[in-house]
Amino acid sequence: MIPPVGSPARIAAIDNPPSITVRITLNGDSYDLGEPMTISRLLARLDVDPRRVAVEHNLVVVKRTAYGSTTVQAEDTVEIVNFVGGG
Amino acid sequence: MDMGNDTLVIAGKAFSSRLIVGTGKYASNEIMQRAHDASGAELVTVAVRRVNLTDRSRASLLDFIDTGRYSLLPNTAGCYTAEEAVRTARLGREVGLSEWVKLEVIGDERTLFPDNDGLLEATRVLVKEGFVVLPYTNDDPVVCRKLEDAGAAAVMPLGAPIGSGLGIQNINNIRIIREFAGVPVIVDAGVGTASDAAIAMELGVDGVLMNTAIAGARDPVAMADAMKLAVAAGRRAHLAGRIAPRRYATASSPADGLLSA
Numbered sequence: 001m002i003p004p005v006g007s008p009a010r011i012a013a014i015d016n017p018p019s020i021t022v023r024i025t026l027n028g029d030s031y032d033l034g035e036p037m038t039i040s041r042l043l044a045r046l047d048v049d050p051r052r053v054a055v056e057h058n059l060v061v062v063k064r065t066a067y068g069s070t071t072v073q074a075e076d077t078v079e080i081v082n083f084v085g086g087g
Numbered sequence: 088m089d090m091g092n093d094t095l096v097i098a099g100k101a102f103s104s105r106l107i108v109g110t111g112k113y114a115s116n117e118i119m120q121r122a123h124d125a126s127g128a129e130l131v132t133v134a135v136r137r138v139n140l141t142d143r144s145r146a147s148l149l150d151f152i153d154t155g156r157y158s159l160l161p162n163t164a165g166c167y168t169a170e171e172a173v174r175t176a177r178l179g180r181e182v183g184l185s186e187w188v189k190l191e192v193i194g195d196e197r198t199l200f201p202d203n204d205g206l207l208e209a210t211r212v213l214v215k216e217g218f219v220v221l222p223y224t225n226d227d228p229v230v231c232r233k234l235e236d237a238g239a240a241a242v243m244p245l246g247a248p249i250g251s252g253l254g255i256q257n258i259n260n261i262r263i264i265r266e267f268a269g270v271p272v273i274v275d276a277g278v279g280t281a282s283d284a285a286i287a288m289e290l291g292v293d294g295v296l297m298n299t300a301i302a303g304a305r306d307p308v309a310m311a312d313a314m315k316l317a318v319a320a321g322r323r324a325h326l327a328g329r330i331a332p333r334r335y336a337t338a339s340s341p342a343d344g345l346l347s348a
Contacts, residue, residue: 026140027137027138027140028137046140046143047143048138048140048143049147052147052149052182053138053182054135054178054179054180054181054182055181056174056177056178059174061177061178061180061181062181063181064181079137079178080137080138080140081135081136081137081138081178081182082135082136082138082147082148082149082182083133083134083135083136083147083148083149083159083161083179083182083183084110084111084133084134084135084136084148085109085110085111085112085113085119085133085134085148086109086110086111086132086133086134086162086164086298087109087110087111087112087132087134087162087164087249087250087276087296087297087298087299
């Protein structure tokens with residue numbers, strides 16, 4: 001039900017539209033997912049080969065076999081790492 | 088001497104090469120690949136870092152390492168606390184699907200010397216989680232013994248600061264560490280040139296780990312070959328048993344039968 005024009009509820013609805021952003025922290029930066037999604041989908045969207053990386057979700061390492069069943073939500077922290085040259 | 092069976096065994100895994108090399112600082116992945124080949128190494132270190140999500144064009148390091156030929160040893164370089172190192176080790180295990188970790192907990196930015204307390208703490212945690220922990224440590228026999236007691240699969244004392252190329256700074260300590268240790272001793276860091284690697288091996292250590300000495304050489308592929316020969320030569324000299332050093336000459340030719348006698 002839409003509140004009547006000029007009512008406090010109507011004004012509040014205009015001032016604070018329902019959020020469609022799902023903001024996470026991805027590799028230290030703020031990132032908008034748009035909607036909650038699995039790690040598998042996130043990696044596909046980022047064009048990252050899942051076999052070459054490891055993923056940490058809210059400080060817990062996610063096993064590769066769990067990428068499809070682990071959902072990233074708003075406010076979550078995700079780290080995606082790989083191997084680089086080092087000594 | 089038959090060197091066929093002279094293998095380096097760490098945590099039950101045998102290596103015919105006693106040289107462990109890094110993958111950092113190479114001018115190109117192709118040069119790294121050729122240097123690895125020339126080094127004869129079977130174990131190579133890698134670092135764990137965030138994926139660059141804005142530039143996906145860069146080739147993956149793993150495209151240049153034949154994991155059928157080389158085992159990977161992820162490091163925790165750049166970690167300054169036990170907590171960070173443990174987190175990094177867990178991620179490295181997931182990328183490489185191996186329990187092996189070169190554990191670094193750094194205590195000082197300028198020298199990159201290890202933080203003994205953090206290193207011991209992280210070693211205990213990771214050993215409990217089933218990791219094969221190879222800690223990069225000070226050239227301190229007491230710290231090395233504590234790491235071994237904590238379950239380290241090898242101890243890796245520094246020869247000199249990382250990337251310094253100064254050579255083995257405390258020969259006596261390295262010798263004592265080898266004497267005390269019940270696990271393999273790998274001199275990690277400080278090697279500058281082939282003779283440094285040979286000296287380390289002559290002291291009786293089980294292997295040498297290096298990155299900059301090869302990657303930073305004018306010709307990394309040729310230096311990798313030199314290091315392979317130096318490690319092998321030092322090892323053979325150690326096994327052959329050197330003569331005792333002495334202050335004065337002892338003639339190599341007989342004193343009898345000289346014309347003037």
